[in-house]
Amino acid sequence: MGTRVYAQLWHEDAAKAEQLLQDVMTEMERINQLMSPHISQSELSLINQSAHNAPVKVGMELFSLLQTAQSFSDKTAGAFDVTYASLGYRFDYRKKIKPTEQQRQQATQLIDYRGLKLNSDQSTVQFAQSGMRIDVGGIAKGYAVDNCILLLQKAGVQHAIVTAGGDSRLIGDHRGRPWMLGIRHPRGDQHVISLPLESIAISTSGDYERYFEEDGVRYHHIIDPAKGRSAREVISTTILADRSIEADALSTSVFVLGVAKGLQLVNSLAGISAIIIDKRGKVHYSDDLSVPAMQKP
Ligand code: AMP
Ligand code: MG
Numbered sequence: 001m002g003t004r005v006y007a008q009l010w011h012e013d014a015a016k017a018e019q020l021l022q023d024v025m026t027e028m029e030r031i032n033q034l035m036s037p038h039i040s041q042s043e044l045s046l047i048n049q050s051a052h053n054a055p056v057k058v059g060m061e062l063f064s065l066l067q068t069a070q071s072f073s074d075k076t077a078g079a080f081d082v083t084y085a086s087l088g089y090r091f092d093y094r095k096k097i098k099p100t101e102q103q104r105q106q107a108t109q110l111i112d113y114r115g116l117k118l119n120s121d122q123s124t125v126q127f128a129q130s131g132m133r134i135d136v137g138g139i140a141k142g143y144a145v146d147n148c149i150l151l152l153q154k155a156g157v158q159h160a161i162v163t164a165g166g167d168s169r170l171i172g173d174h175r176g177r178p179w180m181l182g183i184r185h186p187r188g189d190q191h192v193i194s195l196p197l198e199s200i201a202i203s204t205s206g207d208y209e210r211y212f213e214e215d216g217v218r219y220h221h222i223i224d225p226a227k228g229r230s231a232r233e234v235i236s237t238t239i240l241a242d243r244s245i246e247a248d249a250l251s252t253s254v255f256v257l258g259v260a261k262g263l264q265l266v267n268s269l270a271g272i273s274a275i276i277i278d279k280r281g282k283v284h285y286s287d288d289l290s291v292p293a294m295q296k297p
Helices: 012-037 043-048 062-073 082-088 102-112 140-154 244-270 291-295
Strands: 006-008 116-119 126-128 160-164 166-173 179-184 193-199 201-204 213-215 217-220 234-241 274-277 284-285
Touching: 006 012, 012 043, 012 062, 012 140, 062 082, 062 116, 062 140, 062 244, 082 102, 116 201, 116 274, 140 160, 140 166, 140 201, 140 244, 160 291, 166 234, 166 244, 244 274
Parallel strands: none
Antiparallel strands: 006 160, 116 126, 160 166, 166 201, 179 193, 201 234, 213 217, 234 274, 274 284
């Protein structure tokens, strides 16, 4: 998945615990094989290779993930948009490669989730225009973490953490105490905020994960579909939710939306909390986490 995967769990049978850790890694890799844009035979790559020509039939799993992605596009007025990849694929952050200005402008016009046609009767995917591409990097890690958590819950595990990159989900507590999870300082290695958590999903999106700088501009992996460039208003967003898929999609979305629109969205959604660090380093909290709300009787 191009990211670090981590799991910790308790089980009274040590051999069973080992097996479950293995099962988590196997599930992560299965999803990677299905959805990676870097694997030419993945279902996602097959869509990118052919969906401009004709409808491409895909399995239920990727199809329903794309439906979920589209519902987040609707909820966020297009801030979350898997067709961002029409532009996003032209960046290679490790090699410091970016599109030319002409390429950037052309590709930006292709970003539009409404041009991603999902036919649920046929389970097919088609692009409205050639040149379009998709990437589920903003939601697939959360989806994978949820699957792994489900697998552990089915096996009777009552205390566990599963992490893929910035996405984590917890089963229960850390054996009598809460799990302590940190939000990294966006410009340093230390944690700026530590949160005591249990039985919850948490996802952080940051502009420090994949980026390069050139002429004082930071080119990073979260693209504002409306502007056709990296989102710049905030530098870190953390979302708390029951499920990882929601936390993941919303952390990417709120990163694009910025402080005012992002908090407005989060405050309108039941069971979702946000911690946003803006570009000046100021921390903003959703209403449910802010101090006045906590002081209410
Ligand atoms: P995350 O790792 O959750 O912060 O999401 C960042 C990843 O989401 C990027 O590496 C891209 O794969 C993808 N992405 C970037 N911009 C967008 C966007 N506007 N909508 C949906 N996915 C995006
Ligand atoms: Mg995310």
